[in-house]
Amino acid sequence: MIRHAKKLIYLAITLASMLSGTDAIAGIPLGGSIFYGPVPQSIPTMSGFMLVILGLLFAVLAFRVLRAHSASKPLASIVAVGVLVLGAASGNRLIQNAQANPPSLFFSNPSGGVLNINLFGEIPILNSSGQPQQILNVIVSPSAVDSPTSQQPRCTVGLAVQNNNSCFINFTAAPT
Numbered sequence: 001m002i003r004h005a006k007k008l009i010y011l012a013i014t015l016a017s018m019l020s021g022t023d024a025i026a027g028i029p030l031g032g033s034i035f036y037g038p039v040p041q042s043i044p045t046m047s048g049f050m051l052v053i054l055g056l057l058f059a060v061l062a063f064r065v066l067r068a069h070s071a072s073k074p075l076a077s078i079v080a081v082g083v084l085v086l087g088a089a090s091g092n093r094l095i096q097n098a099q100a101n102p103p104s105l106f107f108s109n110p111s112g113g114v115l116n117i118n119l120f121g122e123i124p125i126l127n128s129s130g131q132p133q134q135i136l137n138v139i140v141s142p143s144a145v146d147s148p149t150s151q152q153p154r155c156t157v158g159l160a161v162q163n164n165n166s167c168f169i170n171f172t173a174a175p176t
Contacts, residue, residue, distance in 0.1 A: 030118040031144045031171030034125070035137040037112030039160050107133045107161065122149055122170040127161040135159045135167070144171040 046054070059081075107115065107127040117123065127133050135155055140146045147170040153159055155167040 030141065031120055031169075032117055032138065032140040032146065034115045034117065034135060034155060034169065035112075035139070036107050036115065036133045036161075037136050038110065039132040039134045112136070117169065117171060120144065120171050120173055122151070122168055124151070124166040124168050125155060125161075126166045127163055130163055132160050132162050135161070138169070140171065143174055145174050146170070147172045 105115070105117070105123060105125050107113075107125065107129050110129045110131050112133065115125065135157055137157060138146065138155060148154070149168040149170045151168045153161075153167050155161075155169040159167055161167050
C-alpha cells in the first residue's frame with residue numbers, strides 16, 4: 001500500500017513539473033514556409049487489354065488447379081468466373097495516378113522539402129534541385145501577409161517550377 005502511494009506521489013510530481021513549463025515554439029519563420037515536392041510522374045502499367053488477358057490466364061490456371069480435387073469442382077467454376085470478372089473490370093481506372101509526396105532560397109532537395117522564409121519583401125525562389133518541383137503548400141506565419149508579387153510566376157499551391165527557373169513570393173509584415 002505504501003509503495004503504491006509513493007508511486008502515485010512520484011507520478012503526481014512528474015506531471016506537475018511537466019505542466020509547469022511554458023510553451024516554447026522554436027523555428028517559426030518570420031515570413032512563412034513553402035512545402036514542395038517532385039512533380040508527379042506517370043508510372044507505366046499494363047493496358048486494360050493486357051490485364052484482361054492476364055485475368056483469363058489466372059482463371060484458366062485456377063480452374064485447372066481446383067478441378068484436380070473432386071470435392072472442389074463447383075468451387076472451381078465460381079473462382080474461375082470471379083477471376084475472369086475481376087480481370088475484365090480492371091480497365092475502369094479506379095487508380096489513375098500514383099504520386100511518389102534547407103533554410104535557403106532554393107528548392108534544392110530533389111525529393112522535396114520545406115523552405116522556411118525568414119525575410120520580408122518580394123523574393124525569387126530558384127529551383128536548383130535538378131528536376132521540376134511542385135509547390136504543395138504555402139503557409140504564412142501570423143506576423144506576415146502573403147502579398148501580390150510584381151514578377152511572375154507567383155509561388156502558389158500547385159505551381160510546377162521547372163529546373164533552373166524561379167517563382168516569386170512576397171511576404172510583408174502584418175498590420176498591427
